[in-house]
Amino acid sequence: MSETPMTRAASATPPSVARRIKGLSDRAIAWIFVGPTIFLLLAINIFPLIWTVRLSFTDYKANRAGREIKNVGFRNYERILNDSDIWLNMQATAHFLFWTIFFQVLIGFTLAYLINKKFKGNDLWTTIIVLPMMLSPAVVGNFWKFLYQPQIGLFNYIVAFFTGKDPSSFEMLGSVDLAPWSIVIVDTWMWTPFVMLICLAGLRSIPDYIYEAAEIDRASKLRQFFTITIPMVLPFLMLAVLFRGIENFKMFDLVVQLTGGGPGSTTELTSINLKREAFEKWRTGYASAYAIILFVTVFGLASIYVKALNKVKER
Amino acid sequence: MSNFLSGLLRLRRGPWEIVATILIALGVFMLMQPFVMWGFTYSFIITLVGTVMFIIVSHFPE
Numbered sequence: 001m002s003e004t005p006m007t008r009a010a011s012a013t014p015p016s017v018a019r020r021i022k023g024l025s026d027r028a029i030a031w032i033f034v035g036p037t038i039f040l041l042l043a044i045n046i047f048p049l050i051w052t053v054r055l056s057f058t059d060y061k062a063n064r065a066g067r068e069i070k071n072v073g074f075r076n077y078e079r080i081l082n083d084s085d086i087w088l089n090m091q092a093t094a095h096f097l098f099w100t101i102f103f104q105v106l107i108g109f110t111l112a113y114l115i116n117k118k119f120k121g122n123d124l125w126t127t128i129i130v131l132p133m134m135l136s137p138a139v140v141g142n143f144w145k146f147l148y149q150p151q152i153g154l155f156n157y158i159v160a161f162f163t164g165k166d167p168s169s170f171e172m173l174g175s176v177d178l179a180p181w182s183i184v185i186v187d188t189w190m191w192t193p194f195v196m197l198i199c200l201a202g203l204r205s206i207p208d209y210i211y212e213a214a215e216i217d218r219a220s221k222l223r224q225f226f227t228i229t230i231p232m233v234l235p236f237l238m239l240a241v242l243f244r245g246i247e248n249f250k251m252f253d254l255v256v257q258l259t260g261g262g263p264g265s266t267t268e269l270t271s272i273n274l275k276r277e278a279f280e281k282w283r284t285g286y287a288s289a290y291a292i293i294l295f296v297t298v299f300g301l302a303s304i305y306v307k308a309l310n311k312v313k314e315r
Numbered sequence: 316m317s318n319f320l321s322g323l324l325r326l327r328r329g330p331w332e333i334v335a336t337i338l339i340a341l342g343v344f345m346l347m348q349p350f351v352m353w354g355f356t357y358s359f360i361i362t363l364v365g366t367v368m369f370i371i372v373s374h375f376p377e
Contacts, residue, residue, distance in 0.1 A: 077359070081355065081356045081357075081358075081359055082352075082356055084352065087352065087355045090346055090347050090355065091347065091348075091349045093347065094347030094348070094349070097347070293359050296359065296362050296363050296366055297342070297343055297346060297359075297362055299366055300339035300342065300343065300362050300365055300366040300369070301339065301343065303335075303339065303366060303369045303370070303373075304336050304339060304340070304369075307332065307336070
């Protein structure tokens with residue numbers, strides 16, 4: 001009789017363990033395996049979430065744990081949703097989200113389209129393009145800080161070469177007008193390869209016979225692009241947009257390394273602002289309400305994301 | 316359009332998910348728009364309604 005993985009695993013089980021689990025139903029064994037994961041999920045994710053909801057209705061301060069906690073009802077939510085500074089932070093986040101997604105989709109799709117054409121060195125170029133995505137955001141933030149240096153930064157010298165300006169005449173990270181764009185550039189540089197990979201998967205899923213049929217019908221290349229390529233890649237593009245949208249909504253590390261939210265609060269994204277409220281001002285109750293608002297937003301977007309993902313799977 | 320409305324009336328998942336998705340998208344837009352403060356103020360409740368609705372209607376029959 002040939003030995004299957006199951007019989008091999010059964011024979012490898014020590015007799016003492018085998019004696020103990022003998023008589024247990026399949027369901028009970030499944031629970032034994034899944035139990036620790038469920039316990040960790042409850043302890044690390046679900047319990048803190050419920051506790052945060054509870055704290056969001058109080059004036060709790062984590063640095064004064066002995067202080068009496070007062071219930072404040074919906075006051076934290078009211079204050080956040082009527083705070084013009086937080087509204088400005090949301091707008092900074094929106095600027096960051098919109099432009100990063102716009103550039104990443106545009107450049108990512110173009111790169112995927114080019115890489116999808118078979119040419120010599122195709123695989124090497126794919127590897128080189130994908131490299132930035134594999135770096136740590138902290139490392140990327142630090143070295144772009146050097147690239148943006150007005151005196152020694154390569155970025156300023158390249159811009160100066162093309163525009164004829166003095167390299168030290170502008171400061172990407174120190175200027176109120178340029179700082180929001182500086183974080184957009186870095187995030188686009190880092191995450192465009194991700195969008196490219198998703199688009200490439202979409203492009204490679206289009207069967208050749210569709211293009212061949214279009215050729216027989218004498219459809220022009222432009223027509224093929226707009227009636228075959230774009231509609232068939234669209235679910236993948238949508239997925240990339242949602243994925244990047246959710247990720248960038250939570251963006252923290254890269255921006256903290258680059259600008260720290262400055263100058264002033266021009267690049268202070270919601271996640272940075274939330275961290276300040278929670279761990280610098282120690283307004284834990286208020287920060288909990290803020291976190292719940294962000295959580296509901298991300299959860300809502302994630303629901304749409306899962307729906308889009310299922311649609312892609314159905315294709 | 317009539318299919319959509321009859322789907323809503325017969326509590327079908329598809330059309331209700333569309334409504335919930337529109338509410339979530341509207342809420343996120345209102346949260347981040349730079350035009351009117353009241354949009355920002357009411358954004359959370361709209362996103363919350365959309366998200367809760369999405370969770371409920373995803374259990375409706377196809």
